[in-house]
Amino acid sequence: xxxxxxxxxxxxxxxxxxxxxxxxxxxxxxxxxxxxxxxxxxxxxxxxxxxxxxxxxxxxxxxxxxxxxxxxxxxxxxxxxxxxxxxxxxxxxxxxxxxxxxxxxxxxxxxxxxxxxxxxxxxxxxxxxxxxxxxxxxxxxxxxxxxxxxxxxxxxxxxxxxxxxxxxxxxxxxxxxxxxxxxxxxxxxxxxxxxxxxxxxxxxxxxxxxxxxxxxxxxxxxxxxxxxxxxxxxxxxxxxxxxxxxxxxxxxxxxxxxxxxxxxxxxxxxxxxxxxxxxxxxxxxxxxxxxxxxxxxxxxxxxxxxxxxxxxxxxxxxxxxxxxxxxxxxxxxxxxx
Amino acid sequence: xxxxxxxxxxxxxxxxxxxxxxxxxxxxxxxxxxxxxxxxxxxxxxxxxxxxxxxxxxxxxxxxxxxxxxxxxxxxxxxxxxxxxxxxxxxxxxxxxxxxxxxxxxxxxxxxxxxxxxxxxxxxxxxxxxxxxxxxxxxxxxxxxxxxxxxxxxxxxxxxxxxxxxxxxxxxxxxxxxxxxxxxxxxxxxxxxxxxxxxxxxxxxxxxxxxxxxxxxxxxxxxxxxxxxxxxxxxxxxxxxxxxxxxxxxxxxxxxx
Numbered sequence: 006x007x008x009x010x011x012x013x014x015x016x017x018x019x020x021x022x023x024x025x026x027x028x029x030x031x032x033x034x035x036x037x038x039x040x041x042x043x044x045x046x047x048x049x050x051x052x053x054x055x056x057x058x059x060x061x062x063x064x065x066x067x068x069x070x071x072x073x074x075x076x077x078x079x080x081x082x083x084x085x086x087x088x089x090x091x092x093x094x095x096x097x098x099x100x101x102x103x104x105x106x107x108x109x110x111x112x113x114x115x116x117x118x119x120x121x122x123x124x125x126x127x128x129x130x131x132x133x134x135x136x137x138x139x140x141x142x143x144x145x146x147x148x149x150x151x152x153x154x155x156x157x158x159x160x161x162x163x164x165x166x167x168x169x170x171x172x173x174x175x176x177x178x179x180x181x182x183x184x185x186x187x188x189x190x191x192x193x194x195x196x197x198x199x200x201x202x203x204x205x206x207x208x209x210x211x212x213x214x215x216x217x218x219x220x221x222x223x224x225x226x227x228x229x230x231x232x233x234x235x236x237x238x239x240x241x242x243x244x245x246x247x248x249x250x251x252x253x254x255x256x257x258x259x260x261x262x263x264x265x266x267x268x269x270x271x272x273x274x275x276x277x278x279x280x281x282x283x284x285x286x287x288x289x290x291x292x293x294x295x296x297x298x299x300x301x302x303x304x305x306x307x308x309x310x311x312x313x314x315x316x317x318x319x320x321x322x323x324x325x326x327x328x329x330x331x332x333x334x335x336x337x338x339x340x341x342x
Numbered sequence: 343x344x345x346x347x348x349x350x351x352x353x354x355x356x357x358x359x360x361x362x363x364x365x366x367x368x369x370x371x372x373x374x375x376x377x378x379x380x381x382x383x384x385x386x387x388x389x390x391x392x393x394x395x396x397x398x399x400x401x402x403x404x405x406x407x408x409x410x411x412x413x414x415x416x417x418x419x420x421x422x423x424x425x426x427x428x429x430x431x432x433x434x435x436x437x438x439x440x441x442x443x444x445x446x447x448x449x450x451x452x453x454x455x456x457x458x459x460x461x462x463x464x465x466x467x468x469x470x471x472x473x474x475x476x477x478x479x480x481x482x483x484x485x486x487x488x489x490x491x492x493x494x495x496x497x498x499x500x501x502x503x504x505x506x507x508x509x510x511x512x513x514x515x516x517x518x519x520x521x522x523x524x525x526x527x528x529x530x531x532x533x534x535x536x537x538x539x540x541x542x543x544x545x546x547x548x549x550x551x552x553x554x555x556x557x558x559x560x561x562x563x564x565x566x567x568x569x570x571x572x573x574x575x576x577x578x579x580x581x582x583x584x585x586x587x588x589x590x591x592x593x594x595x596x597x598x599x
Contacts, residue, residue: 093428219450220450222447222452222453223449223450225433225437225441226441226444228428228430228433229427229428229429229430229438229441230424230427230428232389232392232394232422232424233422233423233424233427233428235393235394235413236392236393236394236417236420236421236422237417237441237442237444237445237497238412238413238414238415238416238417238418238444238445239413239444240413278432282432282433282434282437282477283430283431283432283433283434283437283477284433284434284437
């Protein structure tokens with residue numbers, strides 16, 4: 006019953022990834038690109054007739070970009086779905102607990118005060134640490150204020166931490182006006198990181214995604230409320246903590262290699278819910294696949310709309326995502342009534 | 343059939359004593375109705391027995407201390423439905439009822455075919471079969487209450503704890519739900535504890551009643567013993583007239599002062 010939806014999602018993702026490799030500033034014949042992609046598959050041999058330069062361009066520029074886009078989009082969307090489950094709040098997104106503000110601050114510090122290069126490893130390391138730190142700070146604050154970690158207190162703690170860290174980030178940013186463009190370009194996000202960024206993010210992605218997918222059923226139990234979850238024999242607080250940690254790890258990993266790409270984490274899970282139902286056993290894997298496809302397509306638009314210039318991908322996700330979201334809401338509404 | 347005994351049950355919430363020294367005894371297969379004014383501690387009592395709230399004192403199911411059980415074992419003995427259950431609008435009826443199998447499924451495991459069969463048969467039994475794939479957000483009040491009951495029954499626990507199972511239902515649906523609970527109780531030998539704010543209704547269905555007031559037991563016994571004008575005046579501040587129905591059960595009528 007759920008397999009067809011999964012297959013459709015895999016199909017959409019593969020199609021978007023092929024589109025992602027086909028699109029680009031350099032003019033390479035699509036037919037040749039497809040042949041080349043087939044040739045790279047194990048056990049398949051095809052002669053694309055591409056020049057070595059073109060092959061290199063595909064392998065070193067387009068392909069990693071598509072792969073990183075898919076990974077980051079998938080991570081943000083599955084993390085968003087998990088956050089919405091933990092907080093039982095449809096407005097929750099991966100940045101709710103201060104991951105974005107934390108990463109924004111540490112990255113700004115590295116760029117402005119340490120003159121770190123956005124190409125170097127110092128930026129992803131700082132962003133990762135900042136994202137994790139922001140979440141931990143919010144969690145600690147929520148526990149101190151809420152005695153036992155009620156979700157409402159935790160959300161408020163996240164708001165407080167976000168405001169505070171953003172204020173500090175703005176201050177640091179003011180100290181280095183000449184770095185403003187670099188800071189902004191990081192904040193608006195990019196998935197143009199090459200294979201090195203992919204190898205950096207893969208271990209965290211695998212661990213966090215596996216942990217989240219394993220918790221789908223338990224998130225369903227949590228969705229009926231803590232009292233009932235406990236009465237069903239579940240340690241609700243522990244499940245929530247594990248899921249929060251996994252989702253925060255996914256968010257931190259995504260932020261570390263791509264900056265602060267908004268909208269994916271909130272829109273994709275909602276669209277999935279509308280189309281495939283509310284069980285987290287469906288919502289989590291489909292958000293992963295849907296988020297991946299969404300960001301790959303978003304990046305294609307970012308690269309092609311004003312080619313050869315590029316739009317920041319965060320702008321595209323919001324610009325395309327918002328109307329798309331409204332359209333899905335309208336269509337599914339019509340089906341329901 | 344499982345009997346319930348509780349000794350000296352006390353619950354402290356936010357350093358306020360909500361329940362104090364409550365004793366309770368329900369014979370296996372009986373229906374106990376817990377009554378009391380708003381804020382008397384009825385729901386707290388149910389939550390404590392269900393293991394949802396920390397308590398001092400002792401709750402025994404067939405002589406076994408609930409406190410000594412692991413949460414999953416406890417959940418196989420006690421099924422609990424809160425007063426205002428959260429029903430995720432996008433979840434289907436089947437998926438929701440299936441959650442009742444949680445105490446039988448390993449932590450990161452999947453439900454077995456048996457779990458799905460139990461769920462399907464409970465839905466059939468409650469005439470919810472045709473609703474299995476419907477989303478919870480599209481159910482009426484009466485259907486919702488039946489679905490919550492289905493979730494609790496899927497748990498296959500011998501004790502059913504229902505907090506105000508008829509809130510927000512019209513008269514007809516109240517009757518339907520309570521008749522259903524009674525039928526299931528008699529058929530499966532379930533022990534039922536409900537809080538009910540409608541005293542006449544409570545008197546109609548319960549084998550025994552317990553009046554809670556200010557976190558303590560003010561009276562307990564048969565409906566005739568508990569539903570007296572004096573006790574109701576004293577603990578509800580209401581003026582009522584008690585009549586006796588054709589089946590000998592007490593009926594509570596409000597009287598205007």
